[in-house]
Amino acid sequence: MYQTRTIVKNVLTSHSSSKHYIASLNLLRKFSSDDKYRIKEEFHGRPLYLDVQATTPLDPRVLDSMLPYFTHYYGNPHSRTHAYGWEAEAAVEQARTYIADIIGANPKEIIFTSGATESNNIAVKGVAKFYGAKKKHIITTQTEHKCVLDSCRALEAEGFTVTYLPVQENGIISMEDLDKAITPETSLVSIMTVNNEIGVKQPVAEIGALCKQKKVFFHTDAAQAVGKVPLDVNEMNIDLMSISGHKIYGPKGIGAIYIRRRPRVRVEALQSGGGQERGIRSGTVPAPLAVGMGEACRLAKKEMAYDHAHICKLSKRLLDQICGSLSHVVRNGDPEQSYAGCINLSFAFVEGxxxxxxxxxxxxxxxxxxxxxxxxxxYVLRAIGADEDLAHSSIRFGIGRFTTEEEIDYTAKKCIKHVTRLREMSPLWEMVQEGIDLKTIQWSQH
Amino acid sequence: MSKKIDILKLYKSLMRESQKIPDYNFRNYALRKVRDSFKANSSITDATLLKNEVQDAFKNLDIMKRQAAIGQMYSAEKLVIENIENDIKSW
Structure with a gap:
C-alpha cells in the first residue's frame, strides 16, 4: 500500500522532470499489472445470477404450462358465449385454485392484478378510502417496500394520518409499539411478511392476532414470502395479502391480492372498467400469465421443503466461506428470524x-x-440503525431454486478477493490494522 | 410400469434429457431434482402412490424434451463458470 502511494505521489509531483515522470508512469503501469491490485478483470460469458429478490428466472415447467395459452387457447377468459372463452376461463380458475391453495385461502378470495405493486396499492388505498369516512388512520413500518410507503404518502396528502412504525436493530417491529399505535381511528395495519432487502421475517401471526383482537384490518405484502415460507391466511389472521408472480419463478406482469370474504373486507376499486375480478380490478385477466402464476404456485407448494433445504444449505455455505475468511463483516437483519435465501452483508471499509x-x-x-x-x-438499512458507512457498504446475496453450489463457491471466492483488495487500498483499513479506533478521530473540517 | 427395470429405464432417460438442457442453472437443477426425487421415492411401496409418481415423471420427461428444444432455439452466451470449466478441460 505504501509503495503505491509513493508511486502515485511521484507521478503527481514530477511534472517538471518528464524523464522521471515517464519512468514512474511505467513503474505505476507495471505495478498495476500486478493481479492483486487490478480492478478490471477479464471474464468470458454471462454473469452469474444472485439477485433473486429482484426477480427470479421463469421455471421451464411454468413456461411449458403457459405456451398453449400463447398459441392455441387465446380466448378472452371473460367471453361467455363461445368455447375459446370457456377454455381460457377454466384455465384461469384452475390457476386461481393453485394460488389460493398455497396460502390456505378460498379461490373466490383471490383477485388477479398486474403485480404486487398494484396489489399493495389496492390494499392500502382501497381499504383506507372505503372506510375513510369513519377511520382515517393507517399503520405501516419504515422498512416497507416503496409502493406501500408511496401509497401511504398519497393518502397523507388526502387527509389521512399514517404511523410509520420504527423497527428494532434486528429489523423486526416491536409488538408493544404496534399495540400502542393502534387507535379506534385505525382502519389498516400494513406490514410485510419478508423484507425484500434484509430478508427479515416479521411476526405475522402475532400481528394478525393483535389486529383481530383490536378489530383492525391486517394487510401483508408477501411478495417475497409466498412459496418460500409456509403461510396460512386463516391461521395467521391475515385479511389482505399481496402476491407477485415473478418472485416465485413465474412470469412478470402478474400478481394477485387475497381479500378476505368472511368477515368481509371491502375495498374501493382504483380502476374503472368492465367489472372483471368482482369489480375490484377491471381489465381482462391475462390468461397465459395467470396460468403461469398458478403453475408456479403449484410447484412452489409441492417443492417448498425441497427448495428450502437446498437454499438453507447454500446460504450457510456462502456465509461460512465469507465470514470464515473476512473480518468486519456485518449481517444486516436478524440472523434467526429471516429467510435464508436473502443475505444482506455489510463489508466495513469497503464501498458497496x-x-x-x-x-x-x-x-x-x-x-x-x-x-x-x-x-x-x-432507507431500510438506515431504519435498522446501521451506521452511514455500513449502510453504504452493503450487498444483498439472493439464493434461489436454480442456484448451484459452484455458483456460491465462485461468488464467495470473488467476493473475498475483492473485499481484501479494496480494503488494502483503503487508508481507513490501514488505520484499523494499526489499532486506531476510527470513532475517536477528530476529522478536521475544511 | 412398476417393475424395477422400467423405473430404472425412466430414470436413465430423465437424466439423459436433463443433460440436454442448454441453460446451466436449469440443467443442474433438473439433474439434482431427478436424482433426489428418485432417491426419496425409492422407499414408496404403495402401488397407487408409485403410479402417480411415475406418471409425473413421464410428464416431466415430455416437458424437458420440449423445453430443451426451446432452450436450444433461443440460446444465450454461456455463464462465466461454465467457461471456466471448459477452460480447465481444454488445458
Missing part, C-alpha cells in the same frame, strides 16, 4: 458500489432494484 463494480461477473445488488439507480444508502 465499488464492490459491485468489481464483482461484474456476478449479478448482485446493494438493495432493492427499484432504488438501485440512486447512490443513497438504503
Amino acid at each position: 458500489e465499488s464492490l459491485l463494480m468489481a464483482l461484474k461477473d456476478v449479478a448482485l445488488s446493494s438493495g432493492s432494484a427499484c432504488t438501485s439507480a440512486s447512490l443513497e444508502p438504503s
